[in-house]
Amino acid sequence: MSEPAIQNDVSLKQFTTFRCGGPAKLFAEPETEDELLQLLSYAKEKNLETFILGLGSNILVSDEGFDGLVIRIGRKLGDISVEEDEDGAVITAGAGAPLSLLGNTAVKYGLEGAEFCCGIPGSVGGAVFMNAGAYGREIKDIAVSVRYLEKGGIKTMDASDCAFGYRTSVFERKGDCIILGLTVRLAKGDPDKISAYVDELKAKRTTSQPLDVPSAGSTFKRPEGYFAGKLIEDSGLRGFKLDESGAQVSPKHCGFVVNNGGTASAADVMRLIRYVQQTVLDKQGVKIEPEVRLIGKF
Ligand SMILES: Cc1cc2nc3c(=O)[nH]c(=O)nc-3n(C[C@H](O)[C@H](O)[C@H](O)COP(=O)(O)OP(=O)(O)OC[C@H]3O[C@@H](n4cnc5c(N)ncnc54)[C@H](O)[C@@H]3O)c2cc1C
Numbered sequence: 697m698s699e700p701a702i703q704n705d706v707s708l709k710q711f712t713t714f715r716c717g718g719p720a721k722l723f724a725e726p727e728t729e730d731e732l733l734q735l736l737s738y739a740k741e742k743n744l745e746t747f748i749l750g751l752g753s754n755i756l757v758s759d760e761g762f763d764g765l766v767i768r769i770g771r772k773l774g775d776i777s778v779e780e781d782e783d784g785a786v787i788t789a790g791a792g793a794p795l796s797l798l799g800n801t802a803v804k805y806g807l808e809g810a811e812f813c814c815g816i817p818g819s820v821g822g823a824v825f826m827n828a829g830a831y832g833r834e835i836k837d838i839a840v841s842v843r844y845l846e847k848g849g850i851k852t853m854d855a856s857d858c859a860f861g862y863r864t865s866v867f868e869r870k871g872d873c874i875i876l877g878l879t880v881r882l883a884k885g886d887p888d889k890i891s892a893y894v895d896e897l898k899a900k901r902t903t904s905q906p907l908d909v910p911s912a913g914s915t916f917k918r919p920e921g922y923f924a925g926k927l928i929e930d931s932g933l934r935g936f937k938l939d940e941s942g943a944q945v946s947p948k949h950c951g952f953v954v955n956n957g958g959t960a961s962a963a964d965v966m967r968l969i970r971y972v973q974q975t976v977l978d979k980q981g982v983k984i985e986p987e988v989r990l991i992g993k994f
Pocket residue numbers: 713747748749750751752753754755769791815816817818819820821822823824825826827828829830867873874875876905907911912913914989
């Protein structure tokens with residue numbers, strides 16, 4: 697049986713799309729589910745706090761880092777398999793697979809419904825946790841079941857029990873489960889139409905989002921009845937920055953706080969997030985909450 701390698705003091709900056717933040721005291725990327733279980737036993741024995749990391753595209757890690765064990769669910773835990781039948785197929789993806797790979801696999805097999813997955817830069821595990829979605833569809837619309845680890849036992853939950861909601865799931869609410877895999881069911885479609893739709897969504901994203909600058913996507917949740925980006929724009933904050941740190945409200949998409957040049961610290965980004973929240977509250981009377989998850993002390 698293999699043993700997982702545990703590293704000390706690993707910078708988390710390289711593992712987040714925001715490109716800022718401090719180190720993990722301990723860091724490991726299990727290659728098998730058995731190694732994952734070993735890591736969890738180790739953390740329990742040493743009384744270490746754990747954080748499960750996917751592709752780091754929806755987190756802001758504090759500059760002090762994380763004083764515990766970060767377990768990265770990477771590609772080794774991201775196998776994808778496809779079972780075709782007359783009407784379509786069932787795709788099962790490990791949590792460490794990029795969500796875009798799940799989307800691209802569906803395209804390759806001429807399956808429709810997962811086109812939105814192609815442009816989201818997270819892992820399958822992170823996407824289930826957040827019920828990721830775009831352009832009117834989300835994980836809940838395609839999920840059949842989720843395989844996960846809870847209290848040392850591997851379980852499967854039907855999608856209907858996952859309490860998927862806007863950027864949330866039962867796993868986000870519980871906070872103590874590790875998602876291991878997702879099974880989706882997709883119908884056969886017209887391959888040309890599917891590819892054309894993926895291209896259309898990609899073009900929409902490229903036109904409207906600052907994809908070439910570090911960020912964590914939409915920084916704020918959509919408040920009921922509003923769009924965060926519109927509220928921020930109407931508050932006069934398009935392109936706003938507090939200083940020359942690199943942290944800025946994207947001039948391209950007001951809903952994104954970006955880290956220009958990757959030079960801002962997490963504290964710089966957080967200061968701007970708080971400023972934006974306060975300004976929107978003062979000027980529009982609406983409270984906006986971060987969608988980005990804050991890791992470590994702020
Ligand atoms: C340019 C850009 C565009 C984006 N566009 C979209 C979009 O259109 N729609 C959208 O929904 N999101 C979007 N995002 C945000 C992000 O990609 C999604 O929220 C994604 O689902 C996060 O997945 P991740 O693997 O990166 O998770 P991480 O950022 O690594 O983690 C996020 C949370 O999920 C938890 N988590 C991750 N993996 C697991 C697991 N296996 N088990 C248990 N918990 C886990 C983590 O502990 C953490 O709390 C965008 C981000 C960027 C940078």
